[in-house]
Amino acid sequence: MTGNRVYKTKAIVLKQMPIGETNRIITFYTRSFGKVAAVARGVRRPGSKFGGSLEILNHVQASIARGRSLDNVNECVVIESYQNLRKNLTAIAEGIYIAELVDTFGEDRSPNFSLFDMLLETLSNLDRLEHREFWILWFEFRLLHVSGFLPEFVSCVECGNGLDRTDHVFDPIAGGVLCPDCVNNYGTDQSWNVSVSALTVLRFFQRSLNLNLRSDSSDPYVDDLVDVKAFLRTYMRYIAERDLKSTGFLDLVRFKES
Ligand SMILES: [Zn+2]
Known part of the structure; x- marks a missing residue:
C-alpha cells in the first residue's frame, strides 16, 4: 500500500460490536468505499475522543487508517444524528432495519453511490416521522433495483404478455x-x-x-400497504437467504405502538 494510509469519507454507522475491553468494531456504509469495518479504540472509555459520534445511524465524516488486518477509526465528526428519529422507539427500530438491509446487501469495499444516497434520504424521511412505512417500502424496492434483484411486475416474466388487473403468482x-x-x-x-x-x-x-419521490408531496397511493409489505418482506428474506435479525424487533415495537 502506498502513500494513502489514511482515507476520509462520508459514512453512515450501520452497526457496532464490542471488542476487547474498551474498543468497538464499527461497520460503516461509506460513500466512497462501500461497506467498511474499522476499530474504534478506546470508544467505550469514559471521555473517549469519539464521544457519541459513532452511534448507530449517525451520518458522519470519518477519517480511517488502513491497518494490517482491520482498519482503525482516527476521527469521526457527526454531520447529522437524526434526533427526531431517536426519540421514537419504532422509528429507531425502522432505522436499524434499514441499516441491517444495507449491511446485508452492501458490498465490502465497493462503492454504490445510489445506495448511499438512498440510505441518507431514507433516514431523513424517517426523521420527519411521517409516512414511515411507505418510505421503508420505497427503500426496499430501490434496494432490490440497485442490487440487481428487481423482479418483473408489469408483464409475464416468461411469455412477456401483459398481466390482467388481478391476483397473480410470483x-x-x-x-x-x-x-x-x-x-x-x-x-x-x-x-x-x-x-x-x-x-x-x-x-x-x-x-x-x-423519479424523486419526495416526503413533502402528497402521496395518495399509501392507503393500502399491507400486501406490498408482506410481499417485500418475503422476497427480501428469500434473497437474503435468512430472516433479518431486526425484523422481529421492528414487528414487536410496531405491534405495541398500534
Ligand atoms: Zn406468460
Whole structure:
C-alpha cells in the first residue's frame, strides 16, 4: 500500500460490536468505499475522543487508517444524528432495519453511490416521522433495483404478455410474475400468490424509479400497504437467504405502538 494510509469519507454507522475491553468494531456504509469495518479504540472509555459520534445511524465524516488486518477509526465528526428519529422507539427500530438491509446487501469495499444516497434520504424521511412505512417500502424496492434483484411486475416474466388487473403468482426463480398460462409450465414450488393490491404498489414503484419521490408531496397511493409489505418482506428474506435479525424487533415495537 502506498502513500494513502489514511482515507476520509462520508459514512453512515450501520452497526457496532464490542471488542476487547474498551474498543468497538464499527461497520460503516461509506460513500466512497462501500461497506467498511474499522476499530474504534478506546470508544467505550469514559471521555473517549469519539464521544457519541459513532452511534448507530449517525451520518458522519470519518477519517480511517488502513491497518494490517482491520482498519482503525482516527476521527469521526457527526454531520447529522437524526434526533427526531431517536426519540421514537419504532422509528429507531425502522432505522436499524434499514441499516441491517444495507449491511446485508452492501458490498465490502465497493462503492454504490445510489445506495448511499438512498440510505441518507431514507433516514431523513424517517426523521420527519411521517409516512414511515411507505418510505421503508420505497427503500426496499430501490434496494432490490440497485442490487440487481428487481423482479418483473408489469408483464409475464416468461411469455412477456401483459398481466390482467388481478391476483397473480410470483415465482422468485423465474424472476417475476407469471401469467395463468405460464404458471403450469414454469411455476416452481418456491412461488407464492401476490395480490392485485400489492401489484398496484409494486408497479407504481417500478414506474417511479427514475423519479424523486419526495416526503413533502402528497402521496395518495399509501392507503393500502399491507400486501406490498408482506410481499417485500418475503422476497427480501428469500434473497437474503435468512430472516433479518431486526425484523422481529421492528414487528414487536410496531405491534405495541398500534
Ligand atoms: Zn406468460
